[in-house]
Amino acid sequence: MSYLTRRLLTFPLVMLGVSILVFVAIRLVPGDAITAMLGTEAGLLTPAQRDALASYFGIDQPILAQYWHWLLGVFQGDLGISVTYGKPVLGVILERFPLTLQLALMSMCVALAVGLPAGVFAATRNEKLSDLGVRIFAMIGQSTPNFVVGLLIIYALSAGFGILPTMGEFTPFFTNPLRNLGQMILPAVTLGFAFAASVTRISRSAMLDVLSDDYVRTARSKGVPKRSVIWRHALPNALIPVVTLSGVEFGYLLGGAVLVEQIYALPGLGRLVLDAILQRDYALVQGCVLFIAFNFMVINLLVDLLYATLDPRIRLGEGG
Amino acid sequence: MTPLLSVSALRVGFGRDPMKNEIVKGVSFNLDAGETLAIVGESGSGKSVTALSINRLVDFGGGRIIDGSISLRRRDGSVFDLAQANEPSLEKIRGSEIGMIFQEPMTSLNPVLTIGTQIEESFRLHHGLTGRQATAAARDALDRVRIPDAARRLKYCPNQLSGGMLQRVMIATALACNPRLLIADEPTTALDVTVQAQIMALLGELKRETGMAMIFITHDIGLVAGIADKVMVMQAGKAVEQGSLNDVLDRPQHPYTQHLLSAVPHFESGRAVRSDFHREETSSPALTVDGLTVRFKVTGGLLSRSPGSVHAVENVGFDLMPGETLAIVGESGSGKSTTARAILGLVRPTRGSFSTHMGSVADATDPSVQMVFQNPYASLNPRLRIDSILAEPVIAAGGRVNAETRDKMKALLKRVGLPEDSLERYPHQFSGGQRQRLCIARALMLNPSVVVLDEAVSALDVSVQAKVLELLVDLQREYGLAYLFVSHDMAVVERIAHRIAVLYAGEIVEIGDAASVLSNPKHSYTKRLISAVPSIDHRNQHFEIDTRQVPSLVRPPGFEPPPAEWRSFGPDHSARAEA
Numbered sequence: 001m002s003y004l005t006r007r008l009l010t011f012p013l014v015m016l017g018v019s020i021l022v023f024v025a026i027r028l029v030p031g032d033a034i035t036a037m038l039g040t041e042a043g044l045l046t047p048a049q050r051d052a053l054a055s056y057f058g059i060d061q062p063i064l065a066q067y068w069h070w071l072l073g074v075f076q077g078d079l080g081i082s083v084t085y086g087k088p089v090l091g092v093i094l095e096r097f098p099l100t101l102q103l104a105l106m107s108m109c110v111a112l113a114v115g116l117p118a119g120v121f122a123a124t125r126n127e128k129l130s131d132l133g134v135r136i137f138a139m140i141g142q143s144t145p146n147f148v149v150g151l152l153i154i155y156a157l158s159a160g161f162g163i164l165p166t167m168g169e170f171t172p173f174f175t176n177p178l179r180n181l182g183q184m185i186l187p188a189v190t191l192g193f194a195f196a197a198s199v200t201r202i203s204r205s206a207m208l209d210v211l212s213d214d215y216v217r218t219a220r221s222k223g224v225p226k227r228s229v230i231w232r233h234a235l236p237n238a239l240i241p242v243v244t245l246s247g248v249e250f251g252y253l254l255g256g257a258v259l260v261e262q263i264y265a266l267p268g269l270g271r272l273v274l275d276a277i278l279q280r281d282y283a284l285v286q287g288c289v290l291f292i293a294f295n296f297m298v299i300n301l302l303v304d305l306l307y308a309t310l311d312p313r314i315r316l317g318e319g320g
Numbered sequence: 321m322t323p324l325l326s327v328s329a330l331r332v333g334f335g336r337d338p339m340k341n342e343i344v345k346g347v348s349f350n351l352d353a354g355e356t357l358a359i360v361g362e363s364g365s366g367k368s369v370t371a372l373s374i375n376r377l378v379d380f381g382g383g384r385i386i387d388g389s390i391s392l393r394r395r396d397g398s399v400f401d402l403a404q405a406n407e408p409s410l411e412k413i414r415g416s417e418i419g420m421i422f423q424e425p426m427t428s429l430n431p432v433l434t435i436g437t438q439i440e441e442s443f444r445l446h447h448g449l450t451g452r453q454a455t456a457a458a459r460d461a462l463d464r465v466r467i468p469d470a471a472r473r474l475k476y477c478p479n480q481l482s483g484g485m486l487q488r489v490m491i492a493t494a495l496a497c498n499p500r501l502l503i504a505d506e507p508t509t510a511l512d513v514t515v516q517a518q519i520m521a522l523l524g525e526l527k528r529e530t531g532m533a534m535i536f537i538t539h540d541i542g543l544v545a546g547i548a549d550k551v552m553v554m555q556a557g558k559a560v561e562q563g564s565l566n567d568v569l570d571r572p573q574h575p576y577t578q579h580l581l582s583a584v585p586h587f588e589s590g591r592a593v594r595s596d597f598h599r600e601e602t603s604s605p606a607l608t609v610d611g612l613t614v615r616f617k618v619t620g621g622l623l624s625r626s627p628g629s630v631h632a633v634e635n636v637g638f639d640l641m642p643g644e645t646l647a648i649v650g651e652s653g654s655g656k657s658t659t660a661r662a663i664l665g666l667v668r669p670t671r672g673s674f675s676t677h678m679g680s681v682a683d684a685t686d687p688s689v690q691m692v693f694q695n696p697y698a699s700l701n702p703r704l705r706i707d708s709i710l711a712e713p714v715i716a717a718g719g720r721v722n723a724e725t726r727d728k729m730k731a732l733l734k735r736v737g738l739p740e741d742s743l744e745r746y747p748h749q750f751s752g753g754q755r756q757r758l759c760i761a762r763a764l765m766l767n768p769s770v771v772v773l774d775e776a777v778s779a780l781d782v783s784v785q786a787k788v789l790e791l792l793v794d795l796q797r798e799y800g801l802a803y804l805f806v807s808h809d810m811a812v813v814e815r816i817a818h819r820i821a822v823l824y825a826g827e828i829v830e831i832g833d834a835a836s837v838l839s840n841p842k843h844s845y846t847k848r849l850i851s852a853v854p855s856i857d858h859r860n861q862h863f864e865i866d867t868r869q870v871p872s873l874v875r876p877p878g879f880e881p882p883p884a885e886w887r888s889f890g891p892d893h894s895a896r897a898e899a
Contacts, residue, residue: 217380217428222493236433313477
């Protein structure tokens with residue numbers, strides 16, 4: 001059996017575990033869908049009305065029965081109906097996901113485009129002033145909350161240049177790419193800032209390790225020019241930790257970035273999950289969490305496959 | 321005619337203030353084209369720093385040339401001062417005029433690039449070859465270092481080749497552009513002795529073919545005899561003696577050279593074996609091993625069947641008398657360390673039995689067998705104080721640490737030559753040799769009858785080795801200890817062993833009295849092993865290049881080797897019959 005098949009077989013097991021956890025957790029939170037939806041007016045309901053609503057939402061049944069019912073649906077590709085949107089959960093998620101995916105990809109591009117060269121640069125100037133500068137930048141980037149960075153960027157652009165981020169109704173990329181990018185570039189930079197700082201730090205330390213390795217000395221002894229020593233001989237060996245970090249960060253971003261979505265008024269997955277929790281939209285919360293878990297597993301698999309292409313010593317599927 | 325390389329009054333320092341931290345303190349030498357200079361010294365003597373200063377790789381390790389000049393006569397006849405040169409001009413010299421090979425072939429090649437790419441790189445850089453021409457040149461370079469099936473091997477990554485093969489690849493890379501000077505920094509130290517002989521033979525042959533000059537750095541004065549024209553002995557950053565090979569080896573002037581030649585173990589073909597023990601068949605052995613077999617299952621995929629097992633140790637048997645040393649010799653992969661580990665219960669044997677005075681050894685808790693490991697830097701917990709480290713075996717055996725234990729610790733420390741206040745110190749406060757003494761003291765805490773020494777002196781400097789060996793011999797006499805001494809180093813084995821068992825591909829191929837095995841080896845592998853051992857007697861000897869590889873130890877499931885046939889060659893000397 002191939003490595004890929006074996007890995008894919010673990011997916012349903014993990015999803016099952018995640019689904020049980022989230023199913024129980026959301027029901028442990030005080031309050032219920034009816035109170036959340038009607039607010040104080042829920043107090044005006046007669047017991048009969050309340051029971052009718054509960055039975056309509058399916059929350060009058062014992063928890064095991066609810067879970068079983070839901071699980072059967074999941075196997076048929078039906079994640080249930082969102083009570084807040086009155087639409088199938090999967091549809092609601094897939095509506096929001098392209099934005100989140102685009103935002104995550106763009107942030108990662110920003111992070112790698114800035115962080116990797118900065119880290120490599122700092123490593124080659126170890127302990128010099130320019131190295132110190134990069135390290136301070138990375139420290140600030142990692143320790144500043146991203147809503148602060150976001151607000152600062154908006155403020156600087158509007159106060160300094162009179163430019164305001166493109167607001168208004170979100171435009172999907174394929175409807176109007178320019179307008180879409182105008183809306184997305186600032187959130188991507190905001191998210192990418194902290195991400196870039198982590199990439200900088202990790203690529204700097206990985207490069208420092210690699211630059212003192214024997215094969216780098218060998219390359220130098222062959223007369224390989226400095227630039228080539230760094231980019232061709234050292235960097236590919238330093239990429240593994242960078243890939244690990246990027247995979248994890250990317251996974252988090254795919255779960256949505258609540259604060260940044262809020263600041264830039266973007267309808268992403270993060271706000272969807274938050275609203276669903278506040279509304280006790282059980283089916284939607286479950287669906288979102290399951291979806292996010294699935295994304296994480298796919299990314300982890302991709303990261304592992306990437307390891308094997310980066311480093312020939314890593315051979316997947318050996319030794320079980 | 322000016323010499324090819326002329327180093328004069330070279331001083332090299334390290335760190336922020338190189339003047340204060342001087343490693344090389346005024347070294348001068350000349351090297352003519354086609355000549356080989358061996359630089360001999362122990363770790364910290366500055367020999368590697370001297371070599372790395374010549375192609376200025378020392379700059380990348382934090383070193384700086386403080387003073388002196390390094391003049392290289394270039395191919396076009398101009399003289400170039402490497403000590404003053406800037407980095408871009410050095411990049412043109414490295415690889416094209418000065419090649420270098422290093423100690424650890426396993427780590428000296430880039431793990432993510434194919435070896436073809438790495439060899440081609442030299443041709444691309446210095447000869448401007450591209451594409452198919454570069455590939456063809458790389459294939460020729462591999463052919464030149466006698467790597468069979470070169471075209472296919474070009475596509476391999478370093479992890480797919482053995483250490484000996486990788487060192488050949490290193491040599492092929494370094495010699496790609498026919499440098500006129502090759503710097504070889506301990507090129508065989510990490511290799512097995514028969515592989516070492518092959519690499520030395522190859523270097524000798526290539527030197528004759530190309531007429532290049534060579535600087536050969538080594539800690540092993542025995543090794544220089546085979547290859548050097550001139551020898552320079554270094555100690556603490558200074559060249560204490562320089563001269564022609566025969567002058568230095570036969571008429572050493574400086575006390576340190578004399579010490580290296582006399583105090584350090586050299587292989588003497590069985591003439592230097594110990595004669596302080598005679599077996600009496602009536603006494604009962606301290607350890608008996610019978611039919612020891614260790615196999616590791618090779619894992620297949622999740623559902624596919626296992627393709628077989630690695631037969632790491634196959635039907636090994638011997639006995640060990642109190643006061644006797646049995647050396648188990650063999651190369652990497654021969655199963656010698658697995659044998660030692662199985663006896664201590666660290667590896668579960670597939671079958672076989674052991675017995676000691678205490679009964680059968682089935683787990684690691686038998687206090688009558690103790691072990692000293694190879695690397696004294698890794699085998700002492702850096703967070704524990706010495707008294708805790710010495711208390712460890714007592715606690716493991718279920719004992720209590722009391723005043724009596726402390727007295728024992730003090731007595732043992734004194735016995736192994738360490739000050740009494742060592743108890744309150746931490747491992748990092750000791751040198752390598754002292755640490756190994758601590759490991760020996762730890763092994764003796766439970767009054768064992770058998771001590772397993774797994775390459776116990778291999779990680780130590782040669783002159784320290786000699787002292788630790790002396791200590792081991794003294795302790796053996798004093799406590800009547802039986803030693804199982806696992807080693808790849810024949811010179812060391814000759815100094816400590818009473819009997820020798822030669823392990824090859826998991827099986828004992830020859831066993832017997834040390835003098836007899838070393839002076840009159842009978843099995844073809846033992847002969848090969850012993851003839852590969854460098855010795856100051858083997859002056860400029862030509863080795864035949866032998867590219868034989870150790871056979872694969874993976875056997876199909878259920879495989880049982882045919883029973884061995886033994887031939888006897890004396891009262892205590894027998895070897896396996898060969899087909």
